[in-house]
Amino acid sequence: MNLYTTSGTPEFMEKIKEKHSGENMVLLHGAGNSLLLHETEGKTVFQTPKRYEVIGASGPLAKHGYYIVNNIPVTDEGRPIFEHRFQNRANMVDGQPGFLTFRLLRPVKDDTYRVVTAWESKDHYELWKGSQAFKGAHERKEQTPPAEKVQNIFSAASYITEYETEKPEDEKL
Numbered sequence: 115m116n117l118y119t120t121s122g123t124p125e126f127m128e129k130i131k132e133k134h135s136g137e138n139m140v141l142l143h144g145a146g147n148s149l150l151l152h153e154t155e156g157k158t159v160f161q162t163p164k165r166y167e168v169i170g171a172s173g174p175l176a177k178h179g180y181y182i183v184n185n186i187p188v189t190d191e192g193r194p195i196f197e198h199r200f201q202n203r204a205n206m207v208d209g210q211p212g213f214l215t216f217r218l219l220r221p222v223k224d225d226t227y228r229v230v231t232a233w234e235s236k237d238h239y240e241l242w243k244g245s246q247a248f249k250g251a252h253e254r255k256e257q258t259p260p261a262e263k264v265q266n267i268f269s270a271a272s273y274i275t276e277y278e279t280e281k282p283e284d285e286k287l
Contacts, residue, residue, distance in 0.1 A: 117151060117217060118158035118160055118163035118165050119160075120162065122148060124141075128148075130150060130159070131150060134159045140177060141279065142277035143277060144276060144277040149277060164223070167220040168218070169218050170217065171217050173215040173232075175232070176214035176279070179214050179215075179233055180277075181215075181230065181233075183228055183275045185226050186227045186228075186229065188226075188267055188268060189268065189269045192269075196227065196267055207231060212235060212238020213238070214232040214234060215231060216230070
């Protein structure tokens with residue numbers, strides 16, 4: 115499975131989504147731009163997409179909700195370690211109140227993995243962040259081999275982007 119993204123103005127992204135209404139797409143609105151997600155086994159309809167391989171998934175892409183995208187730049191050498199860490203974590207987010215969607219995305223042409231989660235609301239996400247399950251999912255395990263502890267697998271600092279499926283009120287006018 116692949117997930118493709120493209121970004122632009124809310125109006126232009128909406129036109130693309132409407133033109134290809136039979137595709138599995140979700141339109142997200144963030145600070146300053148909109149992001150269109152297209153999940154498919156086939157090719158994308160986007161002209162200049164970013165392409166990711168879906169290497170972990172839970173739940174369908176939520177058509178409505180609050181999306182968090184954790185952008186994590188990983189070195190080429192660090193990719194196997196990073197993926198191993200995620201594959202060996204319990205899916206502690208599954209079943210959390212308000213949880214809708216999870217995707218672990220491997221980049222095809224750059225170094226930034228994306229961890230995408232969708233929630234019923236920002237409040238549900240905040241509850242998850244304060245939960246014991248969150249702490250458990252993000253703690254470093256003591257069984258980590260010594261070489262892995264000293265190796266820096268990240269090529270830059272990670273950062274989070276936030277989106278909603280509805281346009282902010284000030285953009286609806």
